[in-house]
Amino acid sequence: MDIIVGKLSGFCNGVSNTIKRASSSLDQYKKVYCLGEIVHNERVISDLENKGMITISSIDDAPNNSKVIIRAHGEVKETYDKAKEKNIELIDLTCGKILIIKNKITKKKEESFITIIGKKNHPETLGIKSFSNGYSYIVENEEDIEGLINEFNNSKLNKMFVVSQTTFNASKFDKLTNIIKDKIPGEIEIDKTICNATSDRQEETKELSKQVDKMIIVGGKHSSNTKELENISKENCKYVYLVQEAKDLNKEDFSINDKIGIMGGASTPEIIVKEIIDFLEKEVK
Ligand code: SF4
Numbered sequence: 001m002d003i004i005v006g007k008l009s010g011f012c013n014g015v016s017n018t019i020k021r022a023s024s025s026l027d028q029y030k031k032v033y034c035l036g037e038i039v040h041n042e043r044v045i046s047d048l049e050n051k052g053m054i055t056i057s058s059i060d061d062a063p064n065n066s067k068v069i070i071r072a073h074g075e076v077k078e079t080y081d082k083a084k085e086k087n088i089e090l091i092d093l094t095c096g097k098i099l100i101i102k103n104k105i106t107k108k109k110e111e112s113f114i115t116i117i118g119k120k121n122h123p124e125t126l127g128i129k130s131f132s133n134g135y136s137y138i139v140e141n142e143e144d145i146e147g148l149i150n151e152f153n154n155s156k157l158n159k160m161f162v163v164s165q166t167t168f169n170a171s172k173f174d175k176l177t178n179i180i181k182d183k184i185p186g187e188i189e190i191d192k193t194i195c196n197a198t199s200d201r202q203e204e205t206k207e208l209s210k211q212v213d214k215m216i217i218v219g220g221k222h223s224s225n226t227k228e229l230e231n232i233s234k235e236n237c238k239y240v241y242l243v244q245e246a247k248d249l250n251k252e253d254f255s256i257n258d259k260i261g262i263m264g265g266a267s268t269p270e271i272i273v274k275e276i277i278d279f280l281e282k283e284v285k
Contacts, residue, residue: 118165
């Protein structure tokens with residue numbers, strides 16, 4: 001069996017920084033709330049919860065005067081306002097690359113309509129949108145462009161500033177922005193704010209999935225970047241398995257003659273990839 005692990009598999013800088021800083025906050029304060037899953041990986045979450053982290057789904061669930069982590073995806077503006085009202089100390093671990101997008105939007109929002117290419121219900125996309133002054137729209141698919149045209153016309157603005165969710169598919173971004181440029185008159189500034197960690201990993205996944213018989217993508221069920229890696233692999237490889245851990249694999253799906261590619265998402269610890277390699281080497285006959 002030939003196993004190739006992607007060079008870019010595993011934690012991106014943003015996730016690695018989040019986990020380190022969350023862990024040191026717990027050493028310092030013992031009890032810290034976290035707004036949403038800190039990263040999309042059950043093992044990482046349970047390790048931090050064992051140290052005293054409590055996962056909550058809304059800032060309303062955090063007591064007054066408590067300490068609350070904002071994870072790498074960032075949060076909507078309303079969360080920051082509510083935290084102030086409740087005298088909550090925020091441990092803001094929003095990834096620097098997402099803060100840069102929010103700053104750009106803050107600068108452009110007076111003169112330009114803001115379009116965000118990304119998943120409509122993703123916390124990062126909603127967080128970015130909340131920093132616009134209301135003249136903004138999220139485009140996830142081609143079907144959303146009609147709605148964008150209506151909103152843009154209603155805004156009476158004649159400039160548009162387009163950004164991306166950091167983990168969005170790079171080629172889909174290009175396709176959607178080309179349609180926008182074709183259909184919408186006026187000055188359109190496109191800023192492809194896809195994170196390099198994401199686009200490079202997607203590119204490597206594409207190349208790797210072309211070379212192997214079977215592809216294993218390792219990551220959380222709720223992870224947008226992992227889902228994207230699965231979709232990219234399926235375009236090039238007939239057998240693609242999206243798993244969280246080695247126990248999710250079925251040894252009957254593999255044979256000793258297979259060439260297997262493995263790519264971990266941005267929230268996948270290296271140890272889980274090692275366990276998958278061990279499983280394949282020991283269990284597959
Ligand atoms: S994928 Fe990029 S933007 Fe997202 S957390 Fe990682 S480094 Fe930050």
